[in-house]
Amino acid sequence: MKLQTHAAAASTFIADEPRTDWHDETLWFVRSKRDKAAHGIAEWEALREWASKIKEHTLSNLDNYLIEFEEKAKANGVTVHWAANGAEHNQIVFDIIRKNNIQKIVKSKSMLTEECGLNEYLHVKGIETVDTDLGERIVQFRNEMPSHIVLPAIHLKKEDVSETFHRHLGTEKGNNDPQYLTEAARQHLRSKFIEAGLAITGVNFAIAETGGFVVCTNEGNADMGAHAAPIHIACMGFEKIIPKAEHLAVFLRLLARSATGQPITTYSSHFSKPGAGQQMHIVIVDNGRSKQLGRTDFRNSLKCIRCAACFNTCPVYRRSGGHSYHTAVSGPIGSILNPNLDMKANADLPFASTLCGSCSNVCPVKIDIHQQLWKWRQVIVSEGYVSAGKKIGMKGMAFVLSKPALYRFSGKAVRSFMSLFPFLFRTKKLNPWYRQRQMPEAPKQSFTDWYKQNKKA
Amino acid sequence: MNARAQILNTISANKPALADLPAISLQQVTNYDDVFAKFKATLESIGGQVLELDDINELQLLINEEKNAGHYVLTAINGVNDELNNAQDAITLEPVHKAFIKASIGVAENGAVWIKESQMINRLLPFICQHLVVVLEKEKIVSTMHHAYQQLDVFEEGFGVFIAGPSKTADIEQSLVIGAHGARSMTVYILN
Numbered sequence: 097m098k099l100q101t102h103a104a105a106a107s108t109f110i111a112d113e114p115r116t117d118w119h120d121e122t123l124w125f126v127r128s129k130r131d132k133a134a135h136g137i138a139e140w141e142a143l144r145e146w147a148s149k150i151k152e153h154t155l156s157n158l159d160n161y162l163i164e165f166e167e168k169a170k171a172n173g174v175t176v177h178w179a180a181n182g183a184e185h186n187q188i189v190f191d192i193i194r195k196n197n198i199q200k201i202v203k204s205k206s207m208l209t210e211e212c213g214l215n216e217y218l219h220v221k222g223i224e225t226v227d228t229d230l231g232e233r234i235v236q237f238r239n240e241m242p243s244h245i246v247l248p249a250i251h252l253k254k255e256d257v258s259e260t261f262h263r264h265l266g267t268e269k270g271n272n273d274p275q276y277l278t279e280a281a282r283q284h285l286r287s288k289f290i291e292a293g294l295a296i297t298g299v300n301f302a303i304a305e306t307g308g309f310v311v312c313t314n315e316g317n318a319d320m321g322a323h324a325a326p327i328h329i330a331c332m333g334f335e336k337i338i339p340k341a342e343h344l345a346v347f348l349r350l351l352a353r354s355a356t357g358q359p360i361t362t363y364s365s366h367f368s369k370p371g372a373g374q375q376m377h378i379v380i381v382d383n384g385r386s387k388q389l390g391r392t393d394f395r396n397s398l399k400c401i402r403c404a405a406c407f408n409t410c411p412v413y414r415r416s417g418g419h420s421y422h423t424a425v426s427g428p429i430g431s432i433l434n435p436n437l438d439m440k441a442n443a444d445l446p447f448a449s450t451l452c453g454s455c456s457n458v459c460p461v462k463i464d465i466h467q468q469l470w471k472w473r474q475v476i477v478s479e480g481y482v483s484a485g486k487k488i489g490m491k492g493m494a495f496v497l498s499k500p501a502l503y504r505f506s507g508k509a510v511r512s513f514m515s516l517f518p519f520l521f522r523t524k525k526l527n528p529w530y531r532q533r534q535m536p537e538a539p540k541q542s543f544t545d546w547y548k549q550n551k552k553a
Numbered sequence: 554m555n556a557r558a559q560i561l562n563t564i565s566a567n568k569p570a571l572a573d574l575p576a577i578s579l580q581q582v583t584n585y586d587d588v589f590a591k592f593k594a595t596l597e598s599i600g601g602q603v604l605e606l607d608d609i610n611e612l613q614l615l616i617n618e619e620k621n622a623g624h625y626v627l628t629a630i631n632g633v634n635d636e637l638n639n640a641q642d643a644i645t646l647e648p649v650h651k652a653f654i655k656a657s658i659g660v661a662e663n664g665a666v667w668i669k670e671s672q673m674i675n676r677l678l679p680f681i682c683q684h685l686v687v688v689l690e691k692e693k694i695v696s697t698m699h700h701a702y703q704q705l706d707v708f709e710e711g712f713g714v715f716i717a718g719p720s721k722t723a724d725i726e727q728s729l730v731i732g733a734h735g736a737r738s739m740t741v742y743i744l745n
Contacts, residue, residue, distance in 0.1 A: 139581050142581050149575035159565045163561070230733060250727070278725065314720070314722060315735065320735065334560065345698035345699040359599065360717050364665070365713075369712070371639070372640055
């Protein structure tokens with residue numbers, strides 16, 4: 097299936113103006129809560145600097161830290177698996193399921209498993225996985241992807257959730273009360289936790305010196321799954337490694353404040369050994385990350401701790417919705433991670449930005465996101481992955497701009513053309529600029545002419 | 554070549570030159586004058602309840618009260634309890650109305666308490682109970698997470714958790730709902 101480009105999908109999204117405004121305002125509200133939380137910590141900028149430096153150090157010694165982590169985790173009684181790509185990751189999980197003859201699986205939020213397409217893979221094999229994060233359960237019922245890495249169902253209104261729950265959980269039709277709907281999900285998912293034979297979780301941080309890992313949730317769903325089921329599989333991209341437990345202080349102080357404005361998530365669970373009678377597995381996944389590490393301009397994207405602050409602040413994300421990005425990780429950070437995975441399929445994403453730089457300003461680990469978006473554009477153009485129209489347009493523009501006389505002549509020509517045939521510029525088919533914008537009146541003279549006239553006066 | 558070798562070799566070839574690990578200076582970190590007041594204010598702002606207790610024996614009265622009311626209560630306060638062990642499964646623990654657990658440290662900046670495996674006895678207990686009651690000694694409250702990690706060995710046991718308030722979600726239209734999957738309430742009794 098040919099996916100729609102970001103611009104095409106976004107134009108569908110913004111067709112519903114009140115909903116677009118609601119989406120925009122809701123995410124901006126989350127961004128404002130982030131600001132309030134960040135401003136409450138005097139050493140906030142020092143924390144960002146430490147976090148950035150710890151991650152840079154870790155990336156520069158990553159192979160050794162991964163070896164140390166594996167060794168310690170094994171000594172703790174955990175089975176460690178390595179997966180070069182999504183397919184290997186899915187195969188490893190499937191083998192554990194089959195070997196233990198598991199029927200029922202619960203999964204807490206893991207963007208990595210979304211990236212690898214684990215649910216679809218297991219579904220084809222006849223195995224159903226129940227997503228237990230409320231937002232993820234909602235989108236799973238609707239056969240949709242999460243539209244945001246922290247708030248998976250942020251594209252939906254409570255009426256949509258009510259309708260979905262009415263259909264799948266038999267809740268009262270038309271009852272849109274979030275409290276009522278959440279309670280229904282609680283009852284439904286409690287039974288899933290109790291009967292599960294295996295729980296899959298993500299990993300927020302993995303600590304090299306101890307072989308332990310930390311999982312953060314507000315709902316408690318990762319813990320309900322991981323402690324109730326006889327088998328726990330934790331799936332992690334290899335960039336989740338940090339050197340020492342004391343570094344968790346820096347990251348846990350930043351993560352929830354950046355994500356939702358909370359001082360910390362309700363639960364920050366530190367796992368290192370399997371529970372009584374349990375099996376614990378860790379799957380360490382590459383899936384393009386080692387390649388990204390070799391791209392000097394883009395390797396810093398691997399510092400990401402998935403807080404989604406860049407989503408909530410982005411004027412393009414807020415007004416185009418996560419699904420327009422057609423990838424598991426959307427938003428500004430997704431737009432610099434995904435071209436590495438598939439440049440052709442994701443060539444549109446670095447252009448889904450105004451390059452305003454707000455993403456870089458709120459990033460708790462100081463990733464230069466907007467710079468990388470701009471650099472990806474250059475890579476994508478030089479690799480030939482832009483449309484012919486854009487290529488010709490940009491070439492024509494460069495030609496005109498590099499010749500002052502031609503530039504002055506063209507300006508004059510367009511100005512008179514605009515006043516003679518204004519309707520040509522107000523035809524959406526002919527003028528893509530006009531599709532979502534008003535055309536200004538053509539000025540009578542250029543700035544150069546105006547300046548020459550007024551300088552003398 | 555297997556995945557492990559392939560991944561490690563590629564990382565080794567592609568990683569940048571060694572960068573220094575920053576020193577984290579506690580001099581640069583906030584110290585609250587009144588850590589108890591900050592802890593209480595923070596935890597209450599995120600849906601928790603903070604009460605003071607002068608004598609640990611008062612707790613037994615509270616537990617008895619709950620039991621007399623016919624509620625299924627489990628307590629891990631003294632470390633040993635005939636009714637509670639680490640082999641109990643989710644079906645057994647699902648009906649728990651209230652659980653009493655001791656915490657090692659409280660963190661003023663975020664209202665979190667640290668509970669290690671030996672304090673909860675069963676890993677599921679603090680999550681599966683309907684209501685969570687935590688007991689914390691007043692002098693165990695520290696200013697920030699840096700101070701907490703400095704005092705704790707968080708991986709000394711197989712599991713441990715920072716808990717800050719009741720289970721919650723805002724996944725439906727950003728409306729805050731208390732009681733997602735875990736405890737519907739969290740009360741911290743501060744022992745003077």
